Structures are given as structure tokens and as C-alpha cells.
Amino acid sequence: MNKAVIYLDNAATTGILPEVVDAMIPYLKNKYANPSSVYGIARENRAVINNCRKKLAKSIGANENEIYFTSGGSESDNWAIKGVAEMYGRRSGHIITSKIEHPAVLKTCRFLEDKGIDVTYLSVDENGLIKLRELEKAIRPDTFLISVMYANNEIGTIEPIREIGGIAHSNNILFHTDAVQAYGHVPIDVSDCNIDLLSASGHKINGPKGIGFLYVREGVNIGRLIHGGGQERGIRAGTENVPAIAGLSKACEISVKTMKTRATKEIFLRDHLIDRILYEVPYTRLNGHRINRLPNNVNISFQFLQGESLLVLLDMYGICASAGSACSAGLQKPSHVLMALGLPVEIANGSIRMTLGLDNTMEEIDYVADKIKLFAQNLRELSPQYEDYRNKRV
Secondary structure, X not given: OOOOOEEOEXXXXXXXXXXXXXXXXXXXXXXXXXXXXXXXXHHHHHHHHHHHHHHHHHHOOOOHHHEEEEOOHHHHHHHHHHXXXXXXXXXXXXXXXXXXXXXXXXXXXXXXXXOOOEEEEEXXXXXXXXXXXXXHHHOOOOEEEEEOOOEOOOOOEEOOHHHHHHHHHHOOOEEXXXXXXXXXXXXXXXXXXXXXXXXXXXXXXXXXXXXXXXXXXXXXXXXXXXXXXXXXXXXXXXXXXXXXXXHHHHHHHHHHHHHHHHHHHHHHHHHHXXXXXXXXXXXXXEOOOOOOEOOOEEEEEEOOOOHHHHHHHHHHOOEEOEOOOHHHOOOOOOOHHHHHOOOOHHHHOOEEEEEOOOOOOHHHHHHHHHHHHHHHHHHHHXXXXXXXXXXXXX
């Protein structure tokens, strides 16, 4: 292989594009003025922010006054759910979410439960899809928010967002979606999907870390996140991070422009990797929906081995993958997402996630598949469970 590292953990973070760095540099060097000031160079930075806001709004079919800059996806999720609860929950009421949400949503909901708000955590089917009938049955007269992610960060399943939004709006309920993994990778139209609030992050689309945005539909009231100055129309105080905003805007521009061709390439490589593993490595299972999944996501369970052991061996050969969400790395327990699919603990613990990016090639994918095939067999030869299973079959 020509490259020392084969990076297959783009769901955790992506490499920043050179064009994005170039877009940021002027605001790190000469154009450093505080955009809240009144003199000329400050007003220029204010104009830059406004132009970036327009570009982000256009990417999801929104209006520029519906985009609020944040530090990233976790902040956007927290603000959306807590902010709506503050304005509509009135220290009581009911929220509906799913069991497979990102911790930024699940832990925020548990925080609100401690404050007196009821939360229903919906089950999913074996592919990770929300059950729409269960959603409808869960709605109560005091339900004020439904929060379901656009696409799952671990298994890549894309949820029926349009249908969920339709159910929410037909019941006069606000709908929030965590689109951190989906934004810039699949087309999103907030009006078509009846989305009231949407979270997105820059570092998932080859932009900078520490920047994201929250879309809030005009007319939706949301509580203040940070008290202080008048930035972000007075509800999220703090001097704007102009370099990061410029970088996010450039990353958005590139992702929208290249989305179709990028997705076509990623799906081709993704399906090749899935097919090779499922056909050549016995006792494996694809996690997530086979068709309705993110273009770059591969999540496989390997019976009779530990996913962490496989990841260590892959790392020794320069292959970067993960066991699931980067936010849960190091936790000695199975993925809550895989458990929600109904997988036994031993199979959930034998899972790895590989997420492709811009630079991956077919040569790399075949190299990875070859190594996985070899390492899976080697690890199983050391497994007492695998030995017992083989003896029972003889």
C-alpha cells in the first residue's frame, strides 16, 4: 500500500480539506476584528457571517434567519431539546425519542427527566428503523417534542424522517432531528420533512471542529442557551468564531456540490466491502438497513471474537476503524444501538464500524477485507466458544 494509514473512521471525524483551511486563514491572520464592533473591518466580518448563514440555510431549504451557529452537534442537540422544553414543557410535559439516539440526545432527555419531564424511548426494528405505529401510540396530549435522528451514527440507518415529521405536525408537536451524520452526505429539505429543529456539525463534512449550527424554524420559540451579549439574535451570546464559521461554510459548499458523485463512489466501495466480508468471512452480520443507510457506513458483527481485538490488529496494519460511537469509546459495555437491535451481548461486542471518506480507494478496501478475513480466522482459533461450536457441529 502507498499510504501509511487507511482511515475508515469518518463518522468520528473527517480530515479538513485544504480549501477549507484556505477559507479560514484570512480570519486567523489579518481579518481578526470582532464582528460586533462598529468599524469597517468588523462590519466586513459581520457580512462574512451573514453570507455563511445564507449558504448553510440554502443547503437545507431554510431561511438565513433560521440558522444559529453553535460549537457543534452536541451543543445543538442540547440547545434544541432543553430550549424547547423551557418554552413549551413548563417543567412538565412529554418528549418522545428513540433508544438509538446519540448520547447528546439521550443524556439531555435523562437530564430533563430529573426535572420532571416524561420521556418515551421508542424501540426500533432489527434494522434500526423507528416503528411509526409505536410512535403514534406514544403521543400524549402533553407531548411537545419528538426528537429522532436523521441517520444513526453507528449503523448508518436512515430513518423515515418525512413520515415522522408528518406525524409530529399532524399532532401539533415540534420535531427535532439530529442530522449530524446525515448533513452534507444525503439531501435534506427541512420543509419537505416537516422539521422544526435540526442539528449539524462541521467536522463530519471535512470542516473544522468546534463549529456547527442549529436550524430553528421561524415561529418556534427556544430558550436562551448562553446569556450575555446580543450575538445570534440575542439567544446565544459570545463572540462569533469567524474562522470556523468561514470554514464550515466552505465545507458546506463543497459537500453540496460533490454530494451526488461522492455518494455514488462511497456506495460502490461500501457495498464491495460489505459483500466481501459477508461472503468470505463466516458468522458475520450486517448491522443497519441494507439499502436505507448512509453512503459511507459499514457496521459488521463477527461472532466468536471481540471487536476490540480485531480493531487492535487492524491498527497494527495502519487501518483506522472503530467499535461504534467515538463519544462512547473506552466504555466496557456493548453499544446501546446494537443492543436496541436485539443482538445478544456477545455478538454486539464482536462488532466494528468502518466509515469511508473522500480519499478511500478500491485498493484500500480490498486490502482491508483481506486483513479482516485473516484476523477473524486467527482470533477465532483462539476462542474457546468457537472451539466448542465447531466440536458440536462435528
